[in-house]
Amino acid sequence: MSARDKAISSTLGYALLGLLAREERSGYDLTQALKNPVGYFWFAQHSQVYPELARLETAGLVAHTLIEQADRPDKKVYRLTDMGRAALSAWLNADTELPRKRDELVLKAYSIWLADPAAAARMMREHAQTHAAHLAEFQSGLSNLEGEAGAALWQPDSPWFGVHAVLRRGIGYEREYSEWCEWLAQCLEGTEKGSP
Amino acid sequence: MSARDKAISSTLGYALLGLLAREERSGYDLTQALKNPVGYFWFAQHSQVYPELARLETAGLVAHTLIEQADRPDKKVYRLTDMGRAALSAWLNADTELPRKRDELVLKAYSIWLADPAAAARMMREHAQTHAAHLAEFQSGLSNLEGEAGAALWQPDSPWFGVHAVLRRGIGYEREYSEWCEWLAQCLEGTEKGSP
DNA sequence: TGGGTATATGTCAAGATAGACCTATGTCTG
DNA sequence: CAGACATAGGTCTATCTTGACATATACCCA
Structure with missing residues (x-):
């Protein structure tokens, strides 16, 4: 209990790590993926995704490469680091709280x-x-x-x-x-x- | 669109109005009611309930009576006003957005x-x-x-x-x-x- | 006597979230 | 040609929500 166990990220962070575990994506792509139909279980606006990616990168869980594009705006493609994969595994094994339903x-x-x-x-x-x-x-x-x-x-x-x-x-x-x-x-x- | 249509309260406010439409309750009672089993559809801590009741009262949707108790702490029993009942009806007839699921x-x-x-x-x-x-x-x-x-x-x-x-x-x-x-x-x- | 629980009402700080705002570029459609 | 839309990145504010802190009385149990 002495150390900060959660260390880094919110649940949204793990949602992003889970997506990046499958393939590299930009913040924009991640936001799209967080929509229909697979992302119906967790949703976030891009205004949440970009800061969260920055936090994850500061924590060393993801890293990005800048991709320059001629026909479109440049983008930052994020990938999972080894630390990120470990964090994802630890989260999977941790207890899961019941969702508070609000309907x-x-x-x-x-x-x-x-x-x-x-x-x-x-x-x-x-x-x-x-x-x-x-x-x-x-x-x-x-x-x-x-x-x-x-x-x-x-x-x-x-x-x-x-x-x-x-x-x-x-x-x-x-x-x-x-x-x-x-x-x-x-x-x-x-x-x-x-x-x- | 010119006037503030939502005027007063959040969804939690309507949850409280819905409970008060059935019977008068104190803030404490409302918090309890917002737990198992009926209140499983909307949850809030008492730290949210008390300020919300104050807002609802300022807006004239509820009113309270102070009940002095010998064996227990005094309490404020809230009841729905006519304006509150009208607000509840208007909310029932308004469009309902889909819940954003987070599980x-x-x-x-x-x-x-x-x-x-x-x-x-x-x-x-x-x-x-x-x-x-x-x-x-x-x-x-x-x-x-x-x-x-x-x-x-x-x-x-x-x-x-x-x-x-x-x-x-x-x-x-x-x-x-x-x-x-x-x-x-x-x-x-x-x-x-x-x-x- | 001390601790836990139920009743009862609040405040406060931190974090999560929504929604608006802002800048760009390129394409497609009316 | 104008406007909408997709791509791409971000900021900012206001509100919602959580969890901790605070106070007080009465009861029950060890």
């Missing part, structure tokens, strides 16, 4: 008895569709991955396996969310559905 | 190909058990609610309906999460399971 729609559901049922049902149905769309996206992402990665999808030491795991979580999450919205919409419309 | 365990899953499979499998199984325990909690919560609320559970204008909706979401979420952890653990152990 405004569920919060609204708690007060939905104060709302107009018809309007609320419309709202829930819209969200059901949104999550169904995400579900479809993740499902097609997994299909594409199968084509790309083949059997490596199921090998726990393959980078593809990580993508596979995350996509599967996304599929389960979005399916459940969409179904819940549908269920709630049906309740609000008075067409009762099955028991809890 | 450290899923983030680890993305890099799990770098970890020791056996250790990772143990970790995932532990999390599976944690979520299974939450699932059981929510399920028994729903059972208790059935006894307490009866048919009101299914009436969209009853406060019980809100609790019902949230619990159902919790049940679906925890079930899915637990199953995903189990699936991942099995993959890591080499005992392959069904197709995606």
